[in-house]
Amino acid sequence: MALFKKRTVGKPGEWYYCLEHKKVEEGPECPAKNRFGPYTSREEAAHAMESAKERNLEWDTDPRWHDKAGKGDDESGD
Numbered sequence: 001m002a003l004f005k006k007r008t009v010g011k012p013g014e015w016y017y018c019l020e021h022k023k024v025e026e027g028p029e030c031p032a033k034n035r036f037g038p039y040t041s042r043e044e045a046a047h048a049m050e051s052a053k054e055r056n057l058e059w060d061t062d063p064r065w066h067d068k069a070g071k072g073d074d075e076s077g078d
Helices: 042-046 048-060
Strands: 015-018 023-026 035-039
Touching: 015 042, 023 042, 035 042, 035 048, 042 048
Parallel strands: none
Antiparallel strands: 015 023, 015 035
8 A cells, every 4th residue: 555645736727627527627636547638727628528529520520531542442452
């Protein structure tokens, strides 16, 4: 058993969105694996999930990230 518990270190004014607790944190309070951030404001952190959804949609529909041949097509003609 560890004698000292490693605390998550953060700076005042840095905001995070905790994916586990579904809440905004200043600090952070939770481990990095469970959060998005840092954000510059509480408001920005509160909209973290919407921002992630928008970004994912942009990436999913970006033609630069899709093969011209299409999914399942083999360019070699075999």
